[in-house]
Amino acid sequence: MSLHFSVLASGSTGNATYVETDNHSFLVDAGFSGKQMEALFQKIDRKPENLDGILVTHEHSDHIKGVGILARKYKLPIYANEKTWKAMDNLIGVIPVDQKFTFDMETVKTFGSLDIESFGVSHDAAEPMFYVFRNGSKKLVVITDTGYVSDRMKGTISNADVFIFESNHDVQMLRMGKYPWSIKRRILSDVGHVSNEDAAIAMSEVIGDATKRIYLAHLSLDNNMKDLARMSVAQTLEARGMGIGHQFDLFDTDPKIPTPLTAV
Structure with missing residues (x-):
């Protein structure tokens, strides 16, 4: 399928x-x-x-x-x-x-062979939630805009073939950057956005045998860079014994250019 x-x-x-x-x-x-x-x-x-x-x-x-x-x-x-x-x-x-x-939230809708599951995240919105797509044995997860990744979230998203995963900011860039402290505090909070390092730690706990691709998403324009996000995530995953390049691959996303239409 x-x-x-x-x-x-x-x-x-x-x-x-x-x-x-x-x-x-x-x-x-x-x-x-x-x-x-x-x-x-x-x-x-x-x-x-x-x-x-x-x-x-x-x-x-x-x-x-x-x-x-x-x-x-x-x-x-x-x-x-x-x-x-x-x-x-x-x-x-x-x-x-x-x-x-x-x-x-926390329900599944079915469209033919496609199951779409919603799950809650921790963000400063009314009731934010993201989605898991399943078609046959294939599983795609979209998760951004969360201040942390809870055990409940991890249970829902684990062992996806593909993760589109938030890697929002570099903590040092954010702390040293131009944003007012109130916005910095919001981003760093449990209802803000996950940093490169925290994203990688969460990834290391949900990657499974099925996982082949991870896309780093929702990068901050002012407080992150593609190369920095990829390097930071890769270092953390490799330190935790994850085999980037042969077990799975890391990919960038872009604020203006689509990724190629790709099979899960």
């Missing part, structure tokens, strides 16, 4: 991930303008009008900026939990009732 994905774009300026099987396709978040989203789809030779829906993780603008625009233009279903619906209702414009669907 096929399961393909592309991280259309990821970073502090916006986030969107495309997932498809032979018969269904979904977008996780749409954190860019409608025109930008359409351009990202074009780069992977896909069309947003063919989507079966948009799965919303939480109401922050870098995840929902284009949700309403795409949904209205292409008559797409939107899936989110009730608290997220209430938080984003005034932010995405009027959505027809028949396009609004509730996807409760």
